Amino acid sequence: MGRIEESVEVSAPLDEVYGHWVRCEDFPRFMRGVVSVDVSGPGSSSWVVETAGGRREFKAVTTEVVEGERVAWDGGGTAPVRHSGVVTFHHVDDRTTRVMLQLEIEPHALWAHLAEALGFVDRRVIDDLNDFKRHVERSSGPAAG
Template sequence: MSKIEESVEVIAPLTTVYNQWTQFEEFPRFMGGVEHVEQRTPTLTHWVTSVDGVKREFDAEITEQRPDERVAWTTVSGDVRQAGVVTFHRLDDARTKVMLQLDHDPAGIADTVADKLGFVRRQAKGDLARFKEFIEARGVESGGWRGTA
């Protein structure tokens, strides 16, 4: 099991950043390798990814959601095994820190090698940087899901 912790400062208000993060179906716009995300229920998402030509599908369940504070999840089906939490921290009226903690369990030899070489960590760091660019360029969130789990 690999443990990853990354963070990024975003120049946008806390609620804007949180609301955008909860728009899971927009994740392919800034997450590398994510082809499609479908929110099937308030707490269940279906993911299709493709990394280096390897296509995977899995479901993730939101296990905890506190608006403007945190979203936690775990995979519940498919060939990806991970759990994580994203927390949101108000720095001031115009800046927010986004912190990601991810537990990733590589599946197979190729995943294990990629993990050992730091691919998952670099991917997470790059995804957060692209999220920052995405929300800062927009200036406003495209929607928001403020449910609780």
């Protein structure tokens, strides 16, 4: 099982950053790795993502929410990759929030092992976090700096 930990500092207040994150159905509009998200009910969503190994579909279940602080989920145990994660939001100052993402990934298929070993999964996570940062900062207007 692999562990990915990445963070990004977003030039926006914590409550605004958190609000953008929990609207995950908007992710396909600005995250290149997310094709679609269908929120099917409280704490349940269906995802289609593009990875180095191709298109992947999974259902995610939210396992913990601490309003304004953290969101954890389980992406299920379906092949080719099982994953779970948590994202936390940290107040840096009134205009800056640190977003920290931790993923536990358990590849099952050979290509999934290879993609993880070569760092493709980590690169996709970094790119998606940076896409999120740009989206929030554009959305927050002139105060984003």
